[in-house]
Amino acid sequence: MSLDVKKYGVKDIVKIPLYYSKRNAIVIAGLKILSGLSSTLCMLAIAKFINATVLVFNGQGSYSSIIFSVFLVAVCTAYLWFSPHIVALAETKLENKLRESLRVSLVEKVASLKYNYIENQESWDLISRVCKQPEIQCTEAYGQFFNMVSLIISILGVFTVLFTQVWWSAVIILLISVPLFMLAIKGGNATYQADREVEKYNRKVEYLSDVLIGRDAVEERTLFSFSRKVNEKWHEKYEKARKLQLKVRIKWFIKVKSGGIIIALLSSIIILILIFPVKSGALSIGLFISIINNLISLISNLSWQLPECADQLARNKGYLIDLENFLKLEHKEEFLDKPSELPIKISTLEFKNVSFKYPGMDRYILENMSFKIEQGKNYAFVGANGAGKTTITKLITGLYEDFEGEIIINGLSIKEYSQSKLKSMFSVVYQDFARYYISFKDNVAFGNINNCSMEDIEKALNIVDLKNEVEVLPKGIESNLGKVRQGGVDLSGGQWQRIAMSRAIVSSASCIILDEPTAALDPISESDVYRRFEEISRGETTIFISHRLASTKLADEIFVISNGRIVERGSYTELMNINGIYAEMFESQKSWYINN
Incomplete structure (x- = not known):
């Protein structure tokens, strides 16, 4: 049976x-x-x-x-x-x-x-x-x-x-x-x-x-x-x-x-x-x-x-x-399918009057939200805790399907795509990323289970500035992480976050989403990682979600979210000139980046 x-x-x-x-x-x-x-x-x-x-x-x-x-x-x-x-x-x-x-x-x-x-x-x-x-x-x-x-x-x-x-x-x-x-x-x-x-x-x-x-x-x-x-x-x-x-x-x-x-x-x-x-x-x-x-x-x-x-x-x-x-x-x-080996390039991703509330709740997390994302550009979502930023990523990646309105990818409803295709389109690094107590190499290779070469892994580690840390480990990139196995090594919170980011880099996805992945890094290190990331992701689409607004200066367009709605949008310069919510948030954090 x-x-x-x-x-x-x-x-x-x-x-x-x-x-x-x-x-x-x-x-x-x-x-x-x-x-x-x-x-x-x-x-x-x-x-x-x-x-x-x-x-x-x-x-x-x-x-x-x-x-x-x-x-x-x-x-x-x-x-x-x-x-x-x-x-x-x-x-x-x-x-x-x-x-x-x-x-x-x-x-x-x-x-x-x-x-x-x-x-x-x-x-x-x-x-x-x-x-x-x-x-x-x-x-x-x-x-x-x-x-x-x-x-x-x-x-x-x-x-x-x-x-x-x-x-x-x-x-x-x-x-x-x-x-x-x-x-x-x-x-x-x-x-x-x-x-x-x-x-x-x-x-x-x-x-x-x-x-x-x-x-x-x-x-x-x-x-x-x-x-x-x-x-x-x-x-x-x-x-x-x-x-x-x-x-x-x-x-x-x-x-x-x-x-x-x-x-x-x-x-x-x-x-x-x-x-x-x-x-x-x-x-x-x-x-x-x-x-x-x-x-x-x-x-x-x-x-x-x-x-x-x-x-x-x-x-x-x-x-x-x-x-x-x-x-x-x-x-x-x-949901058990692996990402497609022939990933679909995202030309456009659009929200049209999207509203969403969690099952069993009366309050909408997102209300009539509309925006458009185009290939090859960098985007940032900013806002207070509970504004709905992470919910957007879960809708984009197909984790939640019971929403109102339309989510359209390359002119087709997101519901027209199989899970295999959706998985091949996006790579996400969440704030509460997973720590796998296996080898350093496999921790990174998980980001692309279809085809991940050593060259891809080394390139990713170089981008997130982990190459030197790997070289001093007892068994190099084959070293086991965590204390589950004998001889396993511990890493700092910041190093674990860099590994999570490297998984996104080796992915073949055309859209990479970073959802507060650098919380354990100091502000200057965070800005450096984002800058490196922006360089390698040229030609691809990236979405940053961050409370630290210095990193959002790299974005081509910034969406400011409040109470489930987009209340401001534009480039860093445009939003600073508006002198609205974004400018106020940025000025309050300015001292963090005084050396930047």
Whole structure:
């Protein structure tokens, strides 16, 4: 079965592992089912052994019957001892197979989702629950399901023996066990719902834990000594999660275990009653002892293990419901496509009365915005935080599709282009760029996965002034970055930003967008990088988004945005002559560039 949009139920707990690793799934199921049968066979073998021993002791039987009984008990015991180890090995193999296949499938599904789901808190919670170690979730669910099957087989074995000997005792216990099982199912559903709520707190707890012990915050943690305060916040979130879980678990624990106490009392009465058929000879001593032993085991199974299995089944079913809802999220397979190897040159890009608001919001981020960008020119968007600058880049690159008005590229609506074509047109460096803990070379080469030569990489590093830094690294451009791998090297924030910019430079895109990518650089270094960038990008189209206005002097046209609208436009000289918003912003920053 593939991960299709459909109704998911308990049967899929079995079907998913069977689909991805049939051999290991069959081994696990077969061994667990045999374990359930073995416990019943072992009970009968023990009864036979006791009866044969009594007969030999009374001079009425032979030693051969004892030897055979001992052999049966030894085989059953050995199997029950060895099989968990074989099952554990098969489960490890199944988990690895699921990691290689199921996990990859889910990652691809996430990558193909519409962008608005990533920024929505509720849908991101759902994605996190489904994609957090799915291979472990599915392996454990499969094993737990067949643990329950094995347990039921074992219980039915005891019931069968009881029914053939003292039928009414089996009926009474069965009548109590069924509602107990159903109660456990309800408890499992309630527990999973609580776990869903707890997950929201757990993510905050994990984040605060990383702040307390992670490397990224070590300098500020030492300097500002905020550990005690953050630890209080961590404890507060942790306690909320713990108490929420505990409250639900205690409630259902009391209900389920109350039923278990009733079963224990009834079983004790049944054991006392069974003495009479033993005295009359209707029940052999061996079978009596074996039944007592298994009744004690049955009490444990019905009071503890079976409710626990039902609880796990309900929670695993809850995971499948989440999986079903996750797969219903709208996605496009073309989001997985690589940039076209034949990129389209952008001659013109135009916004015509474009308005946009984020899903679930009433306020428009952009309102009736219109502008035109032409090939080979440099453009800049400036404005206060929240003015809508980054939103423009997300609309240009096709991340958001639900806008009003028209976005036209080379005379065609942006909606006419495939994702592969759009990816080939644009290269973006965001302020919150990614840091890849892989080799320096691959960090840059990611900018052009179709065709990136060493010459392109060296040229880009020279533009962003990183060539000298690379030469002093232990393994040069092949050095691993970050501390994930042994021998990895750390870089400064400014160096990481230059790497992000180099990815844009090696791209074959005809329009490069720089969205506040130089925030970690000093103003003079920033201006130098922009100047170098402007030189290499001659003939191509560039869009700068920056709070630092000195860099915008390089732009052929500057768009000043306020409250989702373009309030001023023109070259640096034209805007300074207008003496409006741009001129006021520039004058307020003038001292930053006094040496420029």
